[in-house]
Amino acid sequence: MAVPPADRAPAAVAPLSHQQPLVRLVPGAAAVGHPEIRAQPLKPRVLLTTTAYPPSTGGVQAHVAELAARLTTFEADVLTLWLRNRTDWLLGTTLRLTGDLAQPSPGVTTLGWSSSARARMLPWVLSYYAYPAVAARRIAAQMVPYLEQVVQPEHALIHNHRIGREFLAQTSLMVARKRAMPFVLTAHHHPKWRGYRYGGWLEVYRAADAVLALTEFESAELQRLGVSGDRIHVIGGAADPPLPADAARFRARLRGSTGQVVLFLGQQFEYKGVADLFQAVAAIRSRGVKAELAFVGPATPFSTRFFSRRQAPWVHVLGTVDEQTKWDAIEASSVVCLPSRHEAFGRVYLEAWSKAKPVIGARIPTVGEVITDGQTGLLVDPGSVEQLAGALERLLSSPMLAASLGARGLGEVEGRFSWRQVIGRIEAAYSSVLEAASTKVPRSR
Structure with a gap:
């Protein structure tokens, strides 16, 4: 052509x-008729x-x-x-x-x-x-x-x-x-x-x-x-203002699971680390950590192909959900993880913090301006399944550390990241x- x-x-x-x-x-104060x-x-x-x-x-x-x-x-x-x-x-x-x-x-x-x-x-x-x-x-x-x-x-x-x-x-x-x-x-x-x-x-x-x-x-x-x-x-x-949430209601969607929930929240593009997170959770489960992995957010052609070949009882791909279910998912999570290789900002971390949840992100410049490593969350090298698995295991095995990071994150949402x-x-x-x-x-x- x-x-x-x-x-x-x-x-x-x-x-x-x-x-x-x-x-x-607009009319001003003047004589009647003029x-x-x-x-x-x-x-x-x-x-x-x-x-x-x-x-x-x-x-x-x-x-x-x-x-x-x-x-x-x-x-x-x-x-x-x-x-x-x-x-x-x-x-x-x-x-x-x-x-x-x-x-x-x-x-x-x-x-x-x-x-x-x-x-x-x-x-x-x-x-x-x-x-x-x-x-x-x-x-x-x-x-x-x-x-x-x-x-x-x-x-x-x-x-x-x-x-x-x-x-x-x-x-x-x-x-x-x-x-x-x-x-x-x-x-x-x-x-x-x-x-x-x-x-x-x-x-x-x-x-x-x-x-x-x-x-x-x-x-x-x-x-x-x-x-x-x-x-x-x-x-x-x-971040969006949080809704009152019910963790049990979300767990019912995970077949009543009582294990710790690792939550991915976002569109399921390859660059957001979908495959890395899947492999990292598989790795810590092989070491005896009982964790469930939930993916909440719109499917993409990549994620549809990926999960059609990788199914496991501990993986829950929920796709697009309503606002209430999103907040229920955050409430039920033990950690919110979005290990993206590229992000313009990362609102998901702020949403997790608004419920005082710990977060894990990739060590890229933009996310580094949002998450302070070791203070408000943990950062790992982008694409490093080994580091991601280590960060997940560290938070899931230390509730006090997870609570401390989440509390500091809540302070960030109420301060420098307020609307x-x-x-x-x-x-x-x-x-x-x-x-x-x-x-x-x-x-x-």
Whole structure:
């Protein structure tokens, strides 16, 4: 198939230079029949855009939902493409995404593409892996009219959260520039995302008026990729508020097991250490440690293949569960273990801490900013089954150590990882870009 010429793709967009402040006109105190009109600032609204949103499960989805609910000096609307877990990142956001604009719940809008729009996307979807940056801009251009139907005059800025391919982020950026609005991006960046295939994302990173990073390591990585340091705001992370939970109710789902429960909580991707954890628990069981292993979170093609060949009575693969069952699982666990090779942050650790549970993570830079090894949890080298088995055995054989780590973790959730802290930093970033836009402050590139 002939690839569409690259020189016909839309030019990459540049950072915004200005934005007019929003005001509400209200009657003032004046003579009857001649009301004075005075300007009163609106409580600014932001449009949050994201590929997936609850009931789709995942750290980014939960983060966006909490952000929308917890903003204090701003209000939020949400636009999303998916409300369920999917892994067809390319086709699922383009050729397979049908349906009309809909509002499944107040403040949340979903999009789908017409058959003609999908036909126009087709050549660029087919050429995406050969020409990712060019193809991404052309695909995004087909999405612009749909997003423009959602943007309202009262929206002060657009804030995109990275999940999957870059098309919705590119679209959000294009519409923001067309409407002379600031564009904010939360990158949720993994260090492995670099090189030719990620050229489209780099355009978005570098053009954003503000990029919100979850950790100092992510901030440094973004600067190495060419993002101006004065546009980066480190916001940290926070967990969902815990629900009252029933450990016995969860154990009933494990065939009434009374053994210690090692809990994996998250999407069951290979890079999250699913196989490593399976092997580590098998190793400690061979040494006489009676442990059960529960996997809670959406299945993936990898996990489906993996567990079809590895079944044991001590392994429980529950897949996607509701919020109550998630908290029951945490309550029933002796340790929560997510030995990911890549994580943008690691909300799961905070959720475990909110129930005072000890955690084990991999010794990678981002997780190292969340877990203090030996103080709030244990860290192991990524991919080391031997170290992971040793850490599990250490915690399962020492209830006092496990309780101490969990208690210190609870203190972290109530302190530096609280939503009050995170929302304050995000709203400060919003105010910063709106102030810079309204005063026409030149922004360095």
